[in-house]
Amino acid sequence: MLYAAIWRALPGPLAVRILLAAVLVLAVVAVCFLWLFPRIAPLMPFNDNTVDPSAARAASYVHQDHR
Amino acid sequence: MKAARWTLGIVGDLLVTAGLLLLLFVGWQLWWTDVTANRTQDATVSTLTRDFAETPAPTGPTSEQPKAVPFGKAFAIVRIPRLGADYARPLLQGTSRDVLEDGIGHYDGTAGPGAIGNFAVAGHRTTYGRPFHDIDKLRTGDVVVVETKTAYSVYAVKRHEIVAPTDVQVIAPVPDKPGAKPTERWMTMTACHPKYSAAQRYVVFAELVKTYPRADGLPAGTLAVPKGA
Numbered sequence: 001m002l003y004a005a006i007w008r009a010l011p012g013p014l015a016v017r018i019l020l021a022a023v024l025v026l027a028v029v030a031v032c033f034l035w036l037f038p039r040i041a042p043l044m045p046f047n048d049n050t051v052d053p054s055a056a057r058a059a060s061y062v063h064q065d066h067r
Numbered sequence: 068m069k070a071a072r073w074t075l076g077i078v079g080d081l082l083v084t085a086g087l088l089l090l091l092f093v094g095w096q097l098w099w100t101d102v103t104a105n106r107t108q109d110a111t112v113s114t115l116t117r118d119f120a121e122t123p124a125p126t127g128p129t130s131e132q133p134k135a136v137p138f139g140k141a142f143a144i145v146r147i148p149r150l151g152a153d154y155a156r157p158l159l160q161g162t163s164r165d166v167l168e169d170g171i172g173h174y175d176g177t178a179g180p181g182a183i184g185n186f187a188v189a190g191h192r193t194t195y196g197r198p199f200h201d202i203d204k205l206r207t208g209d210v211v212v213v214e215t216k217t218a219y220s221v222y223a224v225k226r227h228e229i230v231a232p233t234d235v236q237v238i239a240p241v242p243d244k245p246g247a248k249p250t251e252r253w254m255t256m257t258a259c260h261p262k263y264s265a266a267q268r269y270v271v272f273a274e275l276v277k278t279y280p281r282a283d284g285l286p287a288g289t290l291a292v293p294k295g296a
Contacts, residue, residue: 001079003080029091032088032091032095033095037091037095041100042164044096045265046259046263046265047164047195048259049192049199049257049259049268050162051189051232051257051268052233
């Protein structure tokens with residue numbers, strides 16, 4: 001419905017609409033890749049590579065098999 | 068009835084959008100961060116190579132103190148033949164998130180390359196160029212070469228451990244013996260484990276074989292890819 005409404009709101013003949021839709025999709029992807037995702041990536045739980053005393057939270061559920 | 072259908076339609080569209088955005092995020096994290104980080108890291112290696120070549124080789128001590136390097140600055144190139152004949156990654160000072168996106172990070176306060184103590188570094192196992200993606204393929208005796216402005220420090224892999232993220236004793240001056248006075252020259256590499264998780268750390272320990280002044284160069288064959296790699 002949302003997408004149908006956007007499609008209907010696009011002006012011009014079919015070719016122009018397809019072009020506009022593609023530009024819109026690319027714009028959304030660009031905003032995500034260049035702005036949004038780099039900002040939310042640090043909140044993800046799979047990007048830590050260091051040993052660190054402050055990693056206690058992550059370690060609490062770890063099975064320690066090394067000693 | 069009509070309003071209900073309309074609401075349902077909007078909710079459905081939003082769910083589809085959320086699904087697409089999540090897929091897009093996975094694509095960004097697993098693919099695009101590699102693309103951009105590899106580009107950055109390759110450029111840094113080229114810059115370092117040029118800088119190293121321009122600097123006249125000093126004749127003084129060959130092991131550098133880490134405190135001389137400002138946070139976030141690239142100061143060495145790490146080569147690991149087991150991970151590929153052309154494997155060369157920049158080493159930067161510090162292990163913050165930003166630093167690790169630009170290369171391998173040197174733990175603040177640990178020994179410098181070639182020095183007595185523990186030269187400790189961290190790198191991404193996955194994403195952001197994933198310099199330590201294949202860290203689990205390293206075998207005993209595999210060579211790790213750390214090239215700085217003044218010297219090549221050649222380390223040989225000794226063993227590995229899988230530890231909890233809080234197990235900082237792996238980067239102690241004497242690995243796994245916090246408080247002990249170091250007499251040997253170790254290198255510790257840490258990366259997340261298992262792949263695509265950060266629940267544990269994969270840790271590889273290597274010991275210095277020899278440090279060669281830049282002027283002398285590396286002995287031929289040091290960077291030969293080991294058999295079966």
